[in-house]
Amino acid sequence: MNRLIVISNRVMLPSLNNKESAGGLGVAIEESLKRNGGVWFGWSGEISNDKKIEPEVLKNDNVTYVTLKLSPENYENFYNGYSNASLWPLLHYRLDLVEYSKKKYSGYQRVNSIFSDLISPFLLKEDIIWVQDYHFILLARELRKKKCTNKMGFFLHVPWPSKEVLMTLPDHKEIVESLLDYDVIGFQTKSYVLSFLDYIIREMNGTIDSDGFVFAKGKKVKVQHFPISIDTEKFIELSKNAVGSAHVNRLVESLGKSNLIIGVDRLDYSKGIINRFKAYENLLEKYPEHKRNSTLMQIAPISRGDVWQYKELRQELETEAGHINGLYSDFDWTPIRYLNRGFNRKILAGFFRRSQIGLVTPFRDGMNLVAKEYVAAQDPSNPGVLILSQFAGAAEELDGAIIVNPYDIEAITEAINISLKMSSEEKLHRWIRMIEQINEFDIHKWSKNCIKAIESITV
Ligand code: ADP
Ligand code: F6P
Helix, strand or coil, X not given: CCCEEEEEEECCCHHHCCCCCCCHHHHHHHHHHHHHCEEEEEEEEEECCCCCCCCEEEEECCEEEEEEEECHHHHHHHHHHHHHHHHHHHHCCCHHHCCCCHHHHHHHHHHHHHHHHHHHHHCCCCCEEEEECHHHCCHHHHHHHCCCCCEEEEECCCCCCCHHHHCXXXXXXXXXXXXXXXXXXXXXXXXXXXXXXXXXXXXXXXXECCCCEEEECCEEEEEEECCCCCCHHHHHHHHHHHCCCHHHHHHHHHHCCCEEEEEECCCCHHHCHHHHHHHHHHHHHHCHHHCCCEEEEEECCCCCCCCHHHHHHHXXXXXXXXXXXXXXXXXXXXXXXXXXXXXXXXXXXXXXHCCCEEEECCCCECCCHHHHHHHHHXXXXXXXXXXXXXXXXXXXXXXXXXXXXXXXHHHHHHHHHHHHHCCHHHHHHHHHHHHHHHHHCCHHHHHHHHHHHHHCCCC
């Protein structure tokens, strides 16, 4: 078995092991690394003013963790800048929020190059390299420049947009050409694969064969979709164990007879939280019977708080939540509970299980794991309803959800109303279709399939 080299912006250090806060992706990567042995590279999450930044190396059995602090300039231009103010809004179709500058792109190129320097001395000839997400698109190109011939796979966790949207990015050519230096490119859904192929064919005069290989610019690359998932079994277990826990008891007590509608997202404009609030306001106006009988709990921890687009969103949501609560609250009932904080996974699983509706309405989302976690957490004897955006990758798989257009506030309102009145039989019928899907396709299968695809490339 070949060693695995993983590069991702965030690294789950072993000190986090076995804590309930660990997410499925981190756990799956760690599991794959332990199976094959290998090295996990990434940003430590810290900023350093030191002139020469040394990596921190930590060994735990057959896995080595190598993390690097970012200089203030790289933090600004690579992380806040090109990754999160240029690529993130672009890949999520928010052209109005894209901020572009050569300086940001240089920062992005520089950090990709720094990481290739960092990785190179650790590499053995047969190692398999597996790069995660939009922060490191240029990494294969940087490594190939250093004569690295290892098999390399890339997985994009976020959407891949249509050709027309992508081409608004001044560096679109270099970005796509750099991707062709990987041996395998993985996307979340079939439709992202199709958008990528459309660019390859129409902009690069590339061709595709029936095995999913792309031929362009003298390169041959396997392009495939690998829908990411969750550790379904573990999440089911967590949600069962959460029943009767102090947090869940307090939640149940505080709700009385009120139906709980839950939203859990990083505080990000791609998540469509604002329209969720507006739809709920609309519901209280249009269907007053849901006043006092329902509560919307939106959990949204601050994310990328140094980026201005995120600061503005925070203000907008606070204003909207305040407006709705001011208008509809009573001395013993508050319609929206808006919490800017995280919870550990067991508490979260317990909250999902106690909610009659999981409201997942992103404007765009590569996959959306919250949707799958909500399904896994349900009590089979009384499952809730998932309302899911048609623009979340998960909508390609979770056909038991009520699928909505997140831009259509009226449609979200109607979906909530229908869900609150849905029969137990229909809820169960819908839920079974979804749980079967995520039981079969879990995070373990995802990581095995991704690695198998890279391993089976012949170079
Ligand atoms: P993204 O990767 O864009 O943040 P996903 O829905 O795919 O969106 O994944 C988010 C992950 O973060 C999920 O596993 C979810 O449970 C977790 N998460 C989101 N918000 C919270 C929170 N407030 N507390 C704990 N975990 C959270
Ligand atoms: O899913 C997209 C993603 O960017 C992940 O790569 C990342 O771990 C998560 O969102 C949180 O964002 P950040 O690492 O910028 O805090």
